[in-house]
Amino acid sequence: MSTGTATPYRSPLRTGRGGFVRLLRAEWTKFRTVRGWVLGTGAAALVTVLLGLLLASGNRSVCGNGVTEIPCPVPPTGPGGEAVDDKFYFVYRQLTGDGSVTVRVTSMTGQIRLPDETPGVRNVVPGVVPWAKAGVVVKAGGEQGSPYAAVMVTGEHGVRMQHDFTHDTAGRPGGVSRESPRWLRLTRTGDTLTGYESADGVKWTAVGTARPARLPDTVRIGMFAASPGHLTVSDGFGSPSAERFAEVTAVFDRVALEGAVTGGWNRHDVGVTVGPDGAPHHPGGLVESGGTFTVTGVGDIAPLTEGARIETPLTGAVIGLIIVIVVAATFATAEYRRGMIRTTLLASPRRGRVPAAKAVVAGAAAFAAGLAAAGILVPLGPRILRGGGTPVLPVSTLTELRVVAGCAALFAATAVLALALGVLFRRGVAAVTAAVVLIVVPYVLAATAALPAGAAQWLLRLTPAAAFSALQSIPRYPQVLGDYAPASGYYPLAPWAGLAVLCGYAAPALGLAVRALNRRDA
Structure with a gap:
């Protein structure tokens, strides 16, 4: 007969760091076994690439020399490789x-x-x-x-x-x-x-x-x-x-x-x-x-601050982001719709870990999509533009890598915000609509010059759309007078400052999602 004290059973998902890792694996398994989410993530990258290649290949430029058309001259480059x-x-x-x-x-x-x-x-x-x-x-x-x-x-x-x-x-x-x-x-x-x-x-x-x-x-x-x-x-x-x-x-x-x-x-x-x-x-x-x-x-x-840039083919990223928003939001709301959220919470009684694990999975998948899309477009798009006679302002390799990483981070942070909204609203349509209004609509209004430049700049300082500054490759030079408006590809915040604004929305939203899940019934 045993005289020791019985050890209570603990779910493997409840214990420390190992439990969170197992929860991550479980959420990743859910994500990859739903064909729509996997295909949607791939579609976000594919649509971004196809739209970018279409834009680059459809852009043809010639310059006039009297009545004769000639290729547009390539701008000279300075000692640092800049135009x-x-x-x-x-x-x-x-x-x-x-x-x-x-x-x-x-x-x-x-x-x-x-x-x-x-x-x-x-x-x-x-x-x-x-x-x-x-x-x-x-x-x-x-x-x-x-x-x-x-x-x-x-x-x-x-x-x-x-x-x-x-x-x-x-x-x-x-x-x-x-x-x-x-x-x-x-x-x-x-x-x-x-x-x-x-x-x-x-x-x-x-x-x-x-x-x-x-x-x-x-x-x-x-x-x-x-x-x-x-x-x-x-x-x-x-x-x-x-x-x-x-x-x-x-x-x-x-x-x-x-x-x-x-x-x-x-x-x-x-x-x-x-x-x-x-x-x-x-x-x-x-x-x-x-x-x-x-x-x-x-x-x-x-x-030189005017001309086509390496991020010009990334214009289609806004469509890719909409797909990312849909995937991330439905990744959060699908279990509510199917009534499976109770099973998930029973397996992980520490409820706050569930949206955190989902955010890591959705963010990582979106990051990979953005990285793949930008990794293809940033080197290939400018090459196609130049082949069509459009000079592209040269930048350093470090700047190219920063734009690629910035695009990936933009996709990832957008996915986290959309997922958090999905947990808060528990309705896919509401979450998708809110994310699009917060991220996509301000960018479209600013980039298409639908608003005065001053209003557009404030919009891109205060809303999550500020993160589109991560795609800007040519900085604003104080000693050069130019049309530094969002419609011209210039943003009021530095690249990582703009990303910080988006993260400043995503992190509190995720925190509210954790709190809401802890306080309300499934």
């Missing part, structure tokens, strides 16, 4: 080794082309756009995209030091005039370039330092002028934007060069567009008189 706008008027000499250039800028004026008020009469007004720039520059060579560093005065952003297109350091604010000139200096010491500014040419203040990539021993050093177009953006419905021609003219004197400078002054209209007749279109220019240089230029030296 750049490298167009300016350059007055330079050759410098070998260390040296410097010093100038005084006494004037900065320009003109802007506005919409014609009278048919046939060009409406050109005086003015300088905010990011018009003129100053001194050291550049590795004459080809577009080559490394450089520059110190400049701008239309409305004071003195700046910029290098290799993406780097920008602010100096003192203020403009330039004959009564208030600005002195600029750029020195080279080895591979380091240092920019200075001064109000009187006596007392100098350092603006910043730079180490441009792959700077050769012999470089071009001198003065430049550039002006991006005049951009107007409406905050009305559709948020249309328009960019019109603008140019800037800067006057330099007190020009001084130090170091092993050779040859005379050279002129180079970097990146100038040539018309069908072989003549330059909107050329820059130089007028030199008595040591005073008047330089006129158009264009910009900056990252």
Whole structure:
């Protein structure tokens, strides 16, 4: 006869971590044995891929050269592999080794082309756009995209030091005039370039330092002028934007060069567009008189932010997300509909673990679908676009991987939120509708410009649709004026911040689902 104390029976699903693992296996078994859920998850990936390939293959671009159609030019790339706008008027000499250039800028004026008020009469007004720039520059060579560093005065952003297109350091604010000139200096010491500014040419203040990539021993050093177009953006419905021609003219004197400078002054209209007749279109220019240089230029030296992107073929992901929502919501509600939830809860009396296990399974399945879809489209879609004549803004491999991972995370977090809503509502239609309204509808309203840009940006800050920012590959550059609206593929939050907003909805919703399941009858 036994004299020991009887050990009470415990369900294997009730004990610690091992019990949760067994619960995960049970939920995974349920998921994979229901053909509709498995096929639905696969369909989410397949639909995303097919729509993306259809969009990419149907996109054909040609550019005009007079009456002749030619392939659209591929944008130049900078030292970091990013697409750049490298167009300016350059007055330079050759410098070998260390040296410097010093100038005084006494004037900065320009003109802007506005919409014609009278048919046939060009409406050109005086003015300088905010990011018009003129100053001194050291550049590795004459080809577009080559490394450089520059110190400049701008239309409305004071003195700046910029290098290799993406780097920008602010100096003192203020403009330039004959009564208030600005002195600029750029020195080279080895591979380091240092920019200075001064109000009187006596007392100098350092603006910043730079180490441009792959700077050769012999470089071009001198003065430049550039002006991006005049951009107007409406905050009305559709948020249309328009960019019109603008140019800037800067006057330099007190020009001084130090170091092993050779040859005379050279002129180079970097990146100038040539018309069908072989003549330059909107050329820059130089007028030199008595040591005073008047330089006129158009264009910009900056990252390129407009054009097709690696995430362009991922537009179909919104349809894939709807399928993910349906699968995840019905994964939660099917047991209520069939009356099997009581059996599940009897097998796992710690009720809160059930929605948690379902969330892990649904999220993992959705993650795999998003990973597969983006893993195919991100490398293949841009290749098809380029084959159709559409240039695609290049990005680094790390950015490509981040977009792929971001798409997968978007699918996974959406599945968790939809599943939590399914547990809360216990009705598939209600859960699917709520998830679509929270995630899909705000994105569609913002991306199609159905709302003013300001309203669209707030919508993509406050709703789970903020997570679509995980698909953005080209960042917003503060030193580049652009139409940074959701309809143009720009989101108000950084990629992982947008995902955090979606997770900020999914996690509390899952917590409420656990609480509801613990407090109410099955």
